[in-house]
Amino acid sequence: MTSQISLFKIMNAETKKRKWIPALSTVTQLILGIIVFTLLVGNASSNTYYYIDNPTASKETFIARDIFSLATHYFFVIEGIIAMAGAFICAMFSFDYLFNKNKVDFYHALPVKREKMFTALSINGFLYWLIPAFITHVIAYFICLPHVVKTEFFGMLSKEMSVQFTILILTYLGVYFAFILGVLLSGNYISTLANMGIVSCAITIIYLIWTLVLQEYTETAIANMDKIELFASLSPLPGAIGLFDVGFNGLENKIGYCIIYILITIIMAVISLFLYKNRKSETSEKGAVYKPVQNVFTVIVTVLAAVLIGSLFRELSNGAQDFWSIVGALMGAVLAYSLISIIFNASAKNFLGNKALFITSICVSAVLQLIFITGLFGYDNYIPKKEKLESITILPNTFRDDGANLLLGDDGEVFFNYEGLQISNVDIKVPLDEGYALAERMVQARTEDSEYMVYCTVRFNLKNGRKIYREYYIRDTFIDMVDCVLNAEGYKETFYKISTQNFIKPLGVTVEDNNFDGATLTEKEADELLACYEKDFDSHYSAEELFKEYYDYSDMYRIECYYNEKGWPSVNLPIPENYTETIKYIEENLELTDTADSPYLYKDYPAIAE
Amino acid sequence: MIEITNLHKEFDDITALESVTACIEEGHVYGLIGTNGAGKSTLLRTIAGIYRPDRGNVKVDGEEVYENTELKAKIFYISDDQFFLSGSTPQVMADHYKTYYPGFDTERFEKLLGILDLDKNRKISTFSKGMKKQLSVVIGICVGSKYLLCDETFDGLDPVMRQAVKRLFVDEMDKRDFTPIIASHNLRELEDICEHVGLLHKGGVVFSKDLDEMKLGVYKIQFVPGADTDKKSMMSAFDVLTSSLTGSLITMTVRASREEIESKMLELSPVFWEILPLSLEEIFINETEVLGYDFTDLTV
Numbered sequence: 037m038t039s040q041i042s043l044f045k046i047m048n049a050e051t052k053k054r055k056w057i058p059a060l061s062t063v064t065q066l067i068l069g070i071i072v073f074t075l076l077v078g079n080a081s082s083n084t085y086y087y088i089d090n091p092t093a094s095k096e097t098f099i100a101r102d103i104f105s106l107a108t109h110y111f112f113v114i115e116g117i118i119a120m121a122g123a124f125i126c127a128m129f130s131f132d133y134l135f136n137k138n139k140v141d142f143y144h145a146l147p148v149k150r151e152k153m154f155t156a157l158s159i160n161g162f163l164y165w166l167i168p169a170f171i172t173h174v175i176a177y178f179i180c181l182p183h184v185v186k187t188e189f190f191g192m193l194s195k196e197m198s199v200q201f202t203i204l205i206l207t208y209l210g211v212y213f214a215f216i217l218g219v220l221l222s223g224n225y226i227s228t229l230a231n232m233g234i235v236s237c238a239i240t241i242i243y244l245i246w247t248l249v250l251q252e253y254t255e256t257a258i259a260n261m262d263k264i265e266l267f268a269s270l271s272p273l274p275g276a277i278g279l280f281d282v283g284f285n286g287l288e289n290k291i292g293y294c295i296i297y298i299l300i301t302i303i304m305a306v307i308s309l310f311l312y313k314n315r316k317s318e319t320s321e322k323g324a325v326y327k328p329v330q331n332v333f334t335v336i337v338t339v340l341a342a343v344l345i346g347s348l349f350r351e352l353s354n355g356a357q358d359f360w361s362i363v364g365a366l367m368g369a370v371l372a373y374s375l376i377s378i379i380f381n382a383s384a385k386n387f388l389g390n391k392a393l394f395i396t397s398i399c400v401s402a403v404l405q406l407i408f409i410t411g412l413f414g415y416d417n418y419i420p421k422k423e424k425l426e427s428i429t430i431l432p433n434t435f436r437d438d439g440a441n442l443l444l445g446d447d448g449e450v451f452f453n454y455e456g457l458q459i460s461n462v463d464i465k466v467p468l469d470e471g472y473a474l475a476e477r478m479v480q481a482r483t484e485d486s487e488y489m490v491y492c493t494v495r496f497n498l499k500n501g502r503k504i505y506r507e508y509y510i511r512d513t514f515i516d517m518v519d520c521v522l523n524a525e526g527y528k529e530t531f532y533k534i535s536t537q538n539f540i541k542p543l544g545v546t547v548e549d550n551n552f553d554g555a556t557l558t559e560k561e562a563d564e565l566l567a568c569y570e571k572d573f574d575s576h577y578s579a580e581e582l583f584k585e586y587y588d589y590s591d592m593y594r595i596e597c598y599y600n601e602k603g604w605p606s607v608n609l610p611i612p613e614n615y616t617e618t619i620k621y622i623e624e625n626l627e628l629t630d631t632a633d634s635p636y637l638y639k640d641y642p643a644i645a646e
Numbered sequence: 647m648i649e650i651t652n653l654h655k656e657f658d659d660i661t662a663l664e665s666v667t668a669c670i671e672e673g674h675v676y677g678l679i680g681t682n683g684a685g686k687s688t689l690l691r692t693i694a695g696i697y698r699p700d701r702g703n704v705k706v707d708g709e710e711v712y713e714n715t716e717l718k719a720k721i722f723y724i725s726d727d728q729f730f731l732s733g734s735t736p737q738v739m740a741d742h743y744k745t746y747y748p749g750f751d752t753e754r755f756e757k758l759l760g761i762l763d764l765d766k767n768r769k770i771s772t773f774s775k776g777m778k779k780q781l782s783v784v785i786g787i788c789v790g791s792k793y794l795l796c797d798e799t800f801d802g803l804d805p806v807m808r809q810a811v812k813r814l815f816v817d818e819m820d821k822r823d824f825t826p827i828i829a830s831h832n833l834r835e836l837e838d839i840c841e842h843v844g845l846l847h848k849g850g851v852v853f854s855k856d857l858d859e860m861k862l863g864v865y866k867i868q869f870v871p872g873a874d875t876d877k878k879s880m881m882s883a884f885d886v887l888t889s890s891l892t893g894s895l896i897t898m899t900v901r902a903s904r905e906e907i908e909s910k911m912l913e914l915s916p917v918f919w920e921i922l923p924l925s926l927e928e929i930f931i932n933e934t935e936v937l938g939y940d941f942t943d944l945t946v
Contacts (some may be wrong), residue, residue, distance in 0.1 A: 328773055
């Protein structure tokens with residue numbers, strides 16, 4: 037008699053016990069993934085509209101583009117949700133025998149090494165999703181193919197669907213092993229759900245604390261920063277969502293993210309194997325299998341809940357914020373500790389569980405809350421010493437984000453949209469002395485009142501390579517100090533480039549006043565008016581002027597530039613009172629009437645025009 | 647041979663097995679008896695490689711059994727509440743075990759099901775408790791393992807079926823290298839099949855002996871001492887496990903050989919005396935009573 041049973045035989049035997057999982061997976065993917073997708077593709081094929089921002093492309097191209105978009109976006113989203121739900125079901129029901137003593141006897145008495153059983157069950161759980169997903173993708177691809185085969189989208193579709201399928205596999209595996217880990221740390225279903233939640237969401241909560249709670253207690257913390265997002269990506273579920281984002285928006289510059297995610301998945305798989313091998317059979321039906329893990333989880337959940345509820349109380353209270361944040365923290369700690377104790381001990385009788393652990397959790401929560409209240413040891417006031425700095429980068433986040441043409445975002449792109457132009461992530465290294473003085477002033481002005489303010493992100497680039505981020509408010513009291521930003525080469529380079537783009541010769545130009553009287557300009561008039569506008573713009577190029585325009589918005593006229601015959605999108609150039617040259621030109625040379633309107637606007641859409 | 651040496655197993659704060667040492671010879675039926683919560687099931691699970699010993703070891707044919715697939719293939723464990731796959735039939739279970747025990751004897755399986763009148767295509771969930779036990783035994787025999795561990799397997803079987811199962815075991819032992827280890831409370835059932843018995847009490851082995859030898863070592867004596875004989879001195883002449891007095895009739899359970907008892911009785915010359923054989927159940931009660939496992943007085 038040999039005990040060397042092949043992996044395939046075990047996989048086959050175990051699949052027979054769980055036929056419903058692959059069946060459910062196949063049916064779900066075929067129904068949601070294919071039938072709904074086919075209907076949508078059918079609708080897209082019969083649509084008569086086409087994209088108004090590119091009138092030169094053929095109708096076939098638009099349809100192909102629609103199909104492409106459905107295949108790589110809608111389909112990807114549906115498949116991604118199925119992958120995550122599938123990962124949960126497969127993980128839970130491949131290993132849930134560990135929650136039942138009789139089943140544990142049955143499995144662990146079998147002459148199979150635990151490594152082999154783990155491998156068989158894990159691979160099975162993966163294949164239950166993978167095989168139907170692959171078939172679904174192949175079918176979807178062939179549904180799309182007839183529509184895109186004659187266009188440039190054929191190659192793109194093949195590439196995108198392959199990349200996205202790979203991303204889906206990674207997404208599935210990450211969530212799958214996170215859930216397996218949750219199962220292996222638990223002895224019953226309720227604690228599994230708790231553990232899965234903790235494993236998956238612990239770092240999300242830390243992320244929330246960083247982005248939300250920290251901002252509640254501090255004034256200069258950064259909400260959106262690559263490093264924080266990366267930090268959040270270490271947690272499987274948000275990581276999967278992050279990965280999903282990579283799949284949705286493309287792999288550009290995100291390979292590192294994928295690699296980190298793969299590494300985390302591998303680590304989780306290895307830990308799962310270790311836990312499975314060393315799990316005591318007698319722990320089935322218990323709340324928590326590993327006491328130390330239970331204790332660590334309990335403290336983590338308690339402290340995080342305390343901080344979150346403390347900050348919530350702080351946010352909701354009108355006065356005595358410090359007091360209420362402490363009350364909230366203590367309440368949160370007791371509630372969370374009791375809840376987790378009940379879950380892990382599978383009993384509500386002794387809801388305070390281990391008293392020493394309870395006291396430790398409460399103390400840690402209280403200390404953390406006090407740290408927050410006391411300003412995180414001067415977090416808001418901290419600026420690195422000047423001699424340690426290599427440079428200072430200032431990222432003005434909002435200048436005139438009012439639908440005009442000077443939007444500064446933070447995702448590294450400059451682009452058109454229907455509201456105008458957006459400039460993003462203008463990485464401006466300002467002169468060190470001026471930048472440092474500005475930072476000091478911004479710190480000093482943290483609690484000042486002001487008529488208006490905008491915020492900016494400052495990155496202190498240290499000589500040792502470290503970067504420190506802070507977010508400050510620029511107030512009207514020191515607005516002139518921001519000119520060091522505007523005069524920085526990096527800013528000018530980007531700003532002027534965009535400014536120039538505004539003056540690309542448009543196909544048509546209209547002017548409108550506040551009474552909606554307007555005029556359609558001739559080519560000569562348009563050239564002259566835009567020349568005046570550019571001149572005015574240059575003469576008012578300072579932070580103070582820009583901010584004033586933003587806050588004291590009192591446009592006399594607006595120029596509308598159209599770049600195609602559809603009349604949309606257009607670029608809107610507001611003309612404030614101080615743009616004297618432009619105003620003078622309009623008033624002296626143009627006659628605004630209530631009948632004039634864009635010759636292009638809504639040309640093809642009479643119903644909308646009406 | 648299964649050698650259990652200084653085996654120790656704890657569940658949180660509860661000691662299930664404490665320094666258990668025993669030896670189970672091949673080719674005999676071994677009966678494992680014990681009080682409730684004595685650790686019989688824990689011991690069987692440890693022998694089956696389900697539980698990892700906290701201390702000590704369990705060696706089967708000279709090797710430690712935990713995570714040893716070669717050895718585990720020689721052992722089949724039937725738990726007191728055997729698990730069957732959801733919605734399965736005997737045939738499905740047989741197919742399942744064929745994967746893990748390649749020596750599974752399908753022909754014998756079908757034959758035995760026929761003899762026991764169990765439909766191989768009927769859902770097990772519709773079986774009675776006794777029928778499930780029968781099925782477990784049939785599977786246990788047909789997987790072809792050397793050691794069959796039965797935890798309370800005879801409970802739930804009717805008397806006819808119990809005899810049938812015993813015959814199956816004997817038949818199997820005649821045919822091949824087969825050692826059933828049976829844990830049970832039903833001592834009368836074990837008595838006529840087991841050759842060797844181990845008694846567990848509160849996690850420790852009280853004794854592990856050959857049944858005949860055990861029966862030869864413990865006897866019940868009934869005697870009426872002479873009028874001028876001191877009862878206490880008569881009793882002190884023996885290693886008394888239990889005693890009772892009914893009128894002038896003294897009944898004692900003593901640990902001694904028949905020859906020893908006879909020679910002492912001749913020496914003490916009571917008015918009347920006789921030696922009665924003990925049942926396994928009586929031995930169990932006597933031995934555990936000595937260890938304080940006595941619920942004769944339940945007056946509250």
